[in-house]
Amino acid sequence: MAAKIGVVVFPGSNCEHDVVKALGLFGSSRVDAGLVWHGERSLAGYDAVVLPGGFAHGDYLRPGALARFSPVMEALAKYAADGGPVVGICNGFQVLTEAGLLPGALQKNRGLRFLCTTVGVEVCTTRTVLTGESDLGAQLSLPINHFEGNFTCDPATLERLRAEDRIVLRYTANPNGSLDDIAGVCNEEGNVVGLMPHPERACDALTASTDGMRLLESLVVAATRRAQVPV
């Protein structure tokens, strides 16, 4: 049976269809991807959940600050605590940090520039739902598209992220001032991952890179594994 992957739509999300389309490339026999409205109070039956990019709730106050009050977020916290695979991309990463499901914060880019470009990132751990099928040290070419992508946290948190192997991706050439070149982090168990680059936009040769597929493949595998666990 195909793994069921939900892509959460907040008012102001704008990458949800890209994610569904990219996941669709794995074929309907492997993946059943669809949208989940943020007002949903249950994520029962989903084998993985993606928080896509965009401007949830208009990014009012701070990116992610209001999205964390959406009804679906309570269900998401339980889903994550239960080991469910969760990936936040760009604005989705910001939502996960504001919700306390991932550490740190995403502040304005160094230099106060909105960045829309392609960057190199290195896979720093393969223990996560987004990198399980990648090679350690693999270099990927992925698009970024953000104003607030400059990851920061206090020194003790950074030390813990390093010690617990929770830095998932690092920029090979830091574009935004992120602490320790961090492009993505995960929770202790590795089932919740946030990243600023957009893997869903690097899934077709026409977009110059298909490296995003290597990350999404890992998510599909993790979702498939969860689909096979008897509930």
Place this chain on the structure above:
Amino acid sequence: MKYEVLVEVRLRSGIADPQGATIERALPALGFEGVDDVHVGKAFRLSIEASDEDGAYARGTEMAQRLLANPVIEDSTVTVIGPVESVSSAAPLTSSAVSTGNAVSTGNGAG
């Protein structure tokens, strides 16, 4: 009783504030010399229902810590301006700095 409360949020000391730095560099171009420690933040004015000004301060502080500021990168200062009815003429009744994170708010924002 409603009290007018001002919550000011700004980046914690040690967190780069490129907007403040840019404005600081721009001011001399207009002839404003001798200005430093320029910081850019947000200000929220709220009318808060409370039994007295201490209660309004406590509620404003909790709002600042739980929503208005992100304690990872921001500090907040809560000031009770006064009862809503007499806001225009009232001087601040209660003002003190509160840190939303572990760091102590520096007051003059050095850094």
